[in-house]
Amino acid sequence: MTLDAVLARIDDTLPQALDRLMDLMRIPSISTDPAFKADCARAADWLVEDLKSLGFDASARPTPGHPMVVAHGGSGGNHLLFYGHYDVQPVDPLSLWHHDPFDPQIEDTPKGTVLRGRGASDDKGQLMTFIEACRAWKAVHGALPGKLTIFLEGEEESGSPSLIPFLKANAAELKAEVALICDTGLFDSRTPAITTMLRGLLGEEITIRAASRDLHSGMYGGLAQNPIQILTRILAGLHNADGRVMVPGFYDGVTELPDTLRAQWQNLAFDHARFLGDVGLSVPAGEQDRTPLEKIWSRPTAEMNGIWGGYTGDGFKTVLPGEAHAKVSFRLVGSQDPVILRESFRAWVRDQLPADCSVTFKEHGTSPASAMQINHPAFEAARAALTDEWGLSAAYTGAGGSIPVAGYFKTYLGMDAILLGFAKDDDQIHSPNEKYDISSFHKGIRSWARILARLQ
């Protein structure tokens, strides 16, 4: 049976596959920081060359930001589009990394062997599972597993500013029967998952200004407005004591979980004590009347992702600063409208400004929540393939993070997306010492081979 030959080829060539992934990880493609623009282009070029070596017609397509990689190849069967992203998160605080984030290392840990470095899991390791599956298939069959388009973004970690224009401009080229997105995780280390509910995102940066310059706190303190004080007062009011978000109209469009999913999620027996315990916590925070899985999968949130103002260096400076800043993000569900919420949030902040203070806002992306229509036959095919590989039924889950591309595929290309991936909760994505289990990488490649065999 040819699938077995492909799987055997995957097993036999795992070391070479890891070498390729480590090559890609050595390119510091941090999309949010302009200093790494050339590195993003270099990562795109690396992928183009690799895809060409598999017979794809691949190119790096320019955008106002970082390039998109688009590759077409194969023929026959369903036309499938695979999506991943080659950009990575910033690495600060660098001091907490045990080694250079862009010098990936294979490490033995008590939980198994891992590949450690920025992008190992999010998303270079994950996107390479698909490419490696194609490579093994090609080696065995001499051809790709059906008509494939591979579409790799370089701005996923910085709000995807070029994505919608690119999808609109290239809709005919990119539209396929169904999209496959590899940027999510397993349910737990043994149970695969297909993510069918995705939260949306609204990102806002606030700057509160008072005096026209930094002041001496001894000379002006007690008489002049302090923008840090105003900012903390406003942010402190973002949640009430029960964890509810206090922006007016915030819960408009929030839907309750369907009973079938609620029942399925109860059966998943999510171990929140372990989930929190892995990061040194023990008590669920946030909304007090919701289950832990609801909180991270299906409830809207408001989080402060960054705050800064005044003197933040060593020692002490008795400054009363002229401005203070915060980055705040909202996870959205149901039909919450990010554009309306952005205006509600801004008005709510403005209404709280005292005399002599002003505020400006900077937008960092808006995307609505989305829920997949899982009655498309490809969902059950993918689920069956995952079950073959993992020996346990794949769960239909929600996702805490936002993967707006899935919604955009639906809106702009009329195409459903199957989100599946092999990340684990302890992969430390977006954090120092990010890792990807070698078993995730290996079984991930095998999973895609099985899925491609079923979807052909």
Added chain:
Amino acid sequence: MTLDAVLARIDDTLPQALDRLMDLMRIPSISTDPAFKADCARAADWLVEDLKSLGFDASARPTPGHPMVVAHGGSGGNHLLFYGHYDVQPVDPLSLWHHDPFDPQIEDTPKGTVLRGRGASDDKGQLMTFIEACRAWKAVHGALPGKLTIFLEGEEESGSPSLIPFLKANAAELKAEVALICDTGLFDSRTPAITTMLRGLLGEEITIRAASRDLHSGMYGGLAQNPIQILTRILAGLHNADGRVMVPGFYDGVTELPDTLRAQWQNLAFDHARFLGDVGLSVPAGEQDRTPLEKIWSRPTAEMNGIWGGYTGDGFKTVLPGEAHAKVSFRLVGSQDPVILRESFRAWVRDQLPADCSVTFKEHGTSPASAMQINHPAFEAARAALTDEWGLSAAYTGAGGSIPVAGYFKTYLGMDAILLGFAKDDDQIHSPNEKYDISSFHKGIRSWARILARLQ
């Protein structure tokens, strides 16, 4: 008359005096940042050499931090000790400076000619007014104006950690009839002032920790504690809506202004609209039932001097950080005890921590408030000399900033201190583009010559 000859000499040699000050300002003696340790030593050595050239027996005296400059010279009359500090504040945000902060420039402005650069006013320009007065006196008389000790600190901007041990260890050497401290300002651009009430200072750095590492806000948000959220909630509660500080016991030991000073301050006709207007503000903040002068001279305050946590760079990072930080300072009056208040503040913060959060504190200095006994005859002599130079009676004022050395001189050397200086409210000390008016420098030197003539 020989005083006239000294004043004429000061007028004639002003350009050379400015050149010397600019030489000293070119040394980036930022005491709070360890990167500038060698520069602090270099500034001390520069002053030692300059004082030796005036006939002082001068040396840089080592401490665990930056050196003290001690110089003895002259004979006869009252033994006077002069204090200033050669260290300066950090310069960030550097981008707001119009030129290199350590490349001083003389500029014509609509309000007069100024010398611009870090330390121009605080305190290199001010301390040099005294040294230049000594230089002119020596040139005219061939001797210094009586028995003088010059004592220059290099850690004033970083909490003076070595000062008390040094005063204790060298009390016999440093004790004089009275101390002269030049680190304060004019009342307004025409009216000189002697500062007789000084607020104390308590500086604290808070670190709130939750998860053991930075988390992905999409994966953990809504379930895990966010230390920025906890920090903003605590800091937002530091003041109530009336501007009162809410730390229990904070107002213990706060005294009301004596009626005589209250009457004098009312006569000063402080123009708070202009004071605030100069920095782009208009409405007095803080305690609603206090006059503006009370707020900045005689009322205790709590100010947030810095805050930071999470992602603060360009773009956006959906991080839920493991920790968040703030620097908070309290200005103290009357008999408020900074050590007791430090413990009250820490307990108040700890009491508000939710589950899974911890806090650590870092001390950044404690000093009590002090009030001078103005019945010492040197006060009236200095006041009369200032009136001679400025043509208006010197005001006895309070000071918003903390100058703990005055209290230490009283406590450890049993010596009163006359605080007078020539800074203006718009000198932008501790801020970008710090300046010192050439007229402040010039009339400051002349003022000291007149004071030394009267105190001899």
